[in-house]
Amino acid sequence: MHRQGIASVLINRRMLVALVMGFSCGLPLLLTLSVLQAWMKESGVDLTTIGLMSLVGLPYTLKFFWSPLFDRYALPILGRRRGWLLASQLSLMAALVWLGYSNPTAQPEWLALAALAVTFFSASQDIVVDAYRREDLSDRELGLGSSLYINGYRVGMLLASGGGLILADHMPFSMVYLIMALCLLPGLITTILTPEPHVPSFPVTLRDAVVDPLVEYFSRTNAVWILAFILMYKIGDTMAAAMSTPFYLDIGFSKTQIGAVVKLFGFWATIAGTIIGGIAMIKLGILRSLWIFGVLQALSTAGFALLATVGPSLAALSAVIAFENLSAGMGTSAYAAYMASITDKRFTATQYALLTSLMGIPRVLASAPTGYLATQLGWFNFFIFCTLIALPGLLLLGRIDTHPQCG
Template sequence: MFRLIFSPRMLVSFLMGFSCGVPLLLTLSVLQAWMREEGVDLSVIGLFSLVGLPYTLKFLWSPILDRFTLPLFGRRRGWLLLFQILLMAAIAGLGMTRPAVHPWMVAVAALLVTFFSASQDIVVDAFRREDLSDNELGLGSSLYVNGYRVGMLVAGSGGLILADHFTFHQVYLFMALCLLPGVLTTLLCREPEVAEGTPTTFREAVVQPFVEYFQRDGALLILLFILLYKIGDQMASTMTTPFYLDVGFTKTQIGAVAKLFGFWATIIGGLVGGVILLRLGIVRSLWIFGILQAVSTAGFSLLAFLGPSLAGLAAVIGFENLTGGMGTAAYVAYMASLTNKKFTATQYALLSSLMGIPRVLASAPTGFMADSMGWAFYFFFCALIAVPGLLLLRFAGPLAAGTQ
């Protein structure tokens, strides 16, 4: 087991995850802080959330990446190297813009960052599915997720800390250089071998992935499971910060415990989840982690009764982030196991886009719900709403290849 955990392929999964995690917050919290510092109107800052659309729509151009192979480095590594270089240039270019003077130029540069970042995600997800065997997929997915979170921490927290000592232009240039480990990983790793072959026509690349998927038994049931498995966890996490403040915790306590302590709990959860996935397989792990996620969500209801107890906050946050990290690792591995290796990029891009729908739609009414229900009952409801997803797992789990 230790030989597998510390194998080159697992290191590649982690480093590629890091490379995918760095760009995300550079067009969200870091960019928002820069624009606010420059005096940009809040309404304009709010509209900038639309530059994240490529992450949701990435399935639209993923067939191109399945169909065509660039002249150098192979189908996956060739596209990946191209997008990483373009992404570094786009991040550096975003850092050269002037938000207060030309916000439209900032929007164009940020849109280029998200487009190349989403394209990198497509190729990395396909690479991981094709490079790892079915029994390695769970552990590899957990290491990818952990690498992604470390990349987000470096860009989000690290970027804001650096901005207190350097200009935002310099911060964005430094963040562009943080993608160099990903470039080196692409150059040094091997190109995955795909025995299933590749699409030979553009029509086959665009149409066949959807035809192949929806011809499967239980295809719609699986999609419904993907929508519902983490919906309770996502609804709860949307309202945690207002909850902490209402209970009586200070912003310093929230930052220290909920953010930093919670981050490391999530990392540990991902690692532990990866080992359990290796032992038990994806479906059994989904059962265990799903139940633990629901129990940890109910823990917020208990905290509502305890009040501003720092020990209670640490316990609830630690357990919730631990189980959340485990559940995400199994969830990502499950989606990867659903893909046909001939159409990996397109099918995984579609499924991962679908994964984001509950985070947007189900989270929209959470403020009204919490206000009308009260915090204790709201989080108990979030725990209960996880049950339909678990019930669907009884039918959806055995339908995916390589999940046992």
Template sequence: MTSASEPAAVWYRIYFTRRILGAFFTGFYGGLPLLLTGSVLQAWLKQEGVDLATIGLYALVGLPYTLKFLWAPVFDRYRIRHYGRRRGWLILTQAALALALALLAFSQPALHPILLAGLALLVTFFSASQDTLIDAWRRESLSDYEQGLGASFYVNGYRLGMLLASGGGLILADLWGFTFVYLLMAAVMLSGAMVSLILPEPEEAGHRPKRFAAAVIQPFIQFFERQDAWWILLFILLYKMGDTIAGQMSTPFYLDMGYSKTEIGAIVKLFGFWATLIGGFVGGTLILRVGIYRALWQFGILQAFSTAAFAALTQIPPQLPALGAVICFENLSAGMGTAAFVGFMASQTDRRFTATQYALLSSLMGVPRVLIAAPSGWMASSLGWWWFFLGCSLLAIPGLLLLIRFRNWLR
């Protein structure tokens, strides 16, 4: 395994290995279907005259992303003959996802809303399954040293897939309609199965479970036998909590400060998107050099300061250079922090049960976004924007302090 002390000429070559490039491309195909059952589907429903109450209910089709750990043991226990445990399931899932998107393309939202909901649920089921398999493949294909860099390539690929499906999808829908968009995305998704054919199948570590019951139970037993198991779960819950809660109220904040929707779209969405990508690549590179322990500390502190920078915006009149600087700082640090965080989670899974354990940890990672961030609007209106963002930045402290407990084995 390469060490962080080796010269740049050695570790730089990791960027071009089939495993690291595979992390990027699998991330792209993982992010592609996410918003096709979110904002793009909402736009289609609105265009077809579906009422807002019904559109809101379609958010329930995203449940498989939260519950994916329930069927993840299937992927740990069984393997597809001739193709392997990870690659075989991935090819099968991506082909099924392409078919589900093609069927969704020919649905009629206004005439058959229940059928549309069923097809959208099928898309999210296969999409969540694909996410589980991609995470398992990345964990088992990369060494612990490469997890942070692999995570940064994966996350950036994921964001590009989301951008193509959402931004590109809406533009193309204006030109050729939503049926064309979903058929096109189905074709792109099918190309993912072709890419998966050339991915290297990771070697199985130890013996995979011989019975399905063992595949369900053993991942949890193995994880909670660790001395710091509960502290690891608490750390995953806390590390990006302040950043997540602050992000939940960012758009109302920009509007409250007097920025126009055009300015928000141009600076926050477009400029910020590229800053996040750069942050991911920079973060992955720095993790190679300083290690995951120091990276979690340094990037976590940067995240806290970037959240506090929003409080500084409340003290000045609307200025685009100031907004751009804060957005650049926040998105760069968020991209770096996410790379280290995803790399940390991957390194905490046992290679025999990667699919189940990572699905559980990533579901827990979503708790701040779904539940804890729910009262963020009440917090902002009660405290005011200055104290709200200052408080969110201080929420980084508990997660950072937990790192001290992991110092001996994480370094």
């Protein structure tokens, strides 16, 4: 009994799979955001078009609509989870190569289509990995496994954004995207080698997979306010982040400086913020944490306005990034804890897919006009606007219950 202690939970196949799958899910995200923005900016594409390219991220917000298909149907190879996972990973690698060999100026429509293919297959991979992780891990292992998944996800984002931007200073973007596609091989190999999880029962109709979870959720008295809060809580820093890479380049920072300070240094600041947020919530609770971290998020967005007046100072950039990523990590930890707390245990996968889909809407729709706003307002006023638009999300905290009773 004693031998099955912490070590047996830390060191096993399931934890390694969670880590590797997190890496595979995190890597594609910023290849259609910051790295693609830098490529388009360097190619002479205008800010309005760069902002509109955020729309290719729509599959991340709409994944709830096809996620029940992965529960209801199975491919003829590798089992219900691994079959879909292998198909989505192979398709994602091909889409990344396609994107890398597109031309931002000569064929922008093919570039947009390739980027859309990347986000669709990436979102599909996310759906299946989430389902696999929940079925593969025991209840005792779920917390640690989810933490390792998140850390792997962040490492993937770091490699794609920080590493991708640094590589782009020394080689064509086509080679950068080819290398990133090859970096998905560990996840693909893991899919082939890891066993299919045993599930005693699964949905036999689409109604079981879709309708019942929705009926349960919308029977709650605060359902609409919760959805509004999820949409608005991080909208300010999301809009600011959408234009961050063009902003850094525009005021005089090099791609290597952006990769080193914003991505590499910022990565560790985010990790620290997540840990601090998790510890703080033990004493503060979820509601008070959402208030405090939300205010810090808004203030950190205002730091970009200050940077716009200071100019290309590495010291100022480091200070702004440290504060912004710390507060973002804290806010994200409270945000994730809140969404987990409102999920009915009977429909965890489906309801969480719905909530995470809604969480991604501001990243896509609210980010689309940011290029136009930055052009019209100027960088200083744009970031002040992003600071102020965070206020409605904070006000909605007064209308939601952080501990609703789930069936």
